[in-house]
Amino acid sequence: MGLRIINRRPGRGSALFWGALPFLAVLALYLVFSTLRLAENPNDKLLPALSTIADTVGRLAFSFDQRTGQILLWADSAASLSRLGYGLAVSAAIGLVVGIGSGLVPFIRAGLAPSIAVVSLIPPMALLPILFISFGLGELSKVVLIVVGVAPFLVRDLAMRVEAIPAELIIKAQTLGASTWQIVTRLVLPTMLPKLIDALRLSLGPAWLFLISAEAIAAQDGLGYRIFLVRRYLAMDVILPYVAWITLLAFLMDWGLRTLNRRISPWLTRGAA
Structure with a gap:
């Protein structure tokens, strides 16, 4: 009987090839359609030549902007990553504290679980005008949008994972004389940290979406601001x-988060994606 395909494992070289194949296919399609459009109209902006994109990247990444005196790509990256970092850090802290409390303490669960469930169902983008009115157009409103969009998911995810901890472990800890604080710090927290990191990984996509949306509406710098600033000129050599x-x-x-998780909890992340 032949070896079933579900039992076959690609080697390192084969895995790199199959991983790179979709990107190479997209690049090949882009080159084909870009060549066709430019042959028909040399001034076409929708699919600029790779040489045009390379020139633009060189200008954005290595030349000082005459208006701002900054290198735009790095200045925009620093602004966006700062907002994203603050938002994710605050969301992680809220998720860890409230999630563990809600999952472990019945009174906290009874008081917070319904409200957290309701908040998590509110589309964060619908709150964007309210946040701008309440917190202004500065950095705070953008960070708050990320927190509103990410923290409820982290809280609910960690609360469910805390509730899933076998009751026998908590009973044994209490039998050995552990206080609630000791149960949290020595049993629950070490178990939940890898789960928190995994949840943050899943939250990266939505967090970037909230950030780009906020920067597109009200910002003076940032990656989202730059993309929406040049869209009116159809500057695909910048947008792409x-x-x-x-x-x-x-x-x-x-x-980085996956590597961190493997370092702090290799027994849990072995074989994980």
């Missing part, structure tokens, strides 16, 4: 590199 750069940053953040 910025989208690719955002994707790369999100990938590196995901990779």
Whole structure:
């Protein structure tokens, strides 16, 4: 009997090939359609030549802007990553504290679970005008939008995972004389940290969406601001590199969180994606 395909594992080289294949296919399609459009109209802006994109990237990443005196790509990246970092950090802290409390303490669960469930169902983008009115057009409103969009998911996810901890473990800890604080710090917290990191990885996509949306509406810098600023000029040679750069940053953040999880809890993450 032949080896079933579900039992086959690609080697390292084969895995790299299959992983790169979709990107190579997209690049090939872009080159084909870009060549066709430029042959018909050399001034076409929808699919600029790779040489045009390379020139624009060089200007954005290595030349000082005459108006601002900054290197735009790095200035925009620093602004966006700062907002995203603050938003995710606050969301993680809220998720960890409220999630553990809600999952472990029945009184907290009874008081907070219904309201957290309701808040998590509100589309965060619908709150954007309210946040701008309440917190102004500065940095705070953008960070709050990320927190509103991400924190309820983290709270609910961690609360359910805390509730899923076998009751026998908590009973044994109490039998050995552990206080509630000791149960939290020595049993629940070490178990939940890897779960929190996994939940943050799943939240990266929505967090970037909220950030880009807020920057597009009210900002003076940032990756989302730059994309929506140049859209009126159909500057795809700027938009495409910025989208690719955002994707790369999100990938590196995901990779960093995954690596961190493997270091702090290798017994839980072995074989995980």
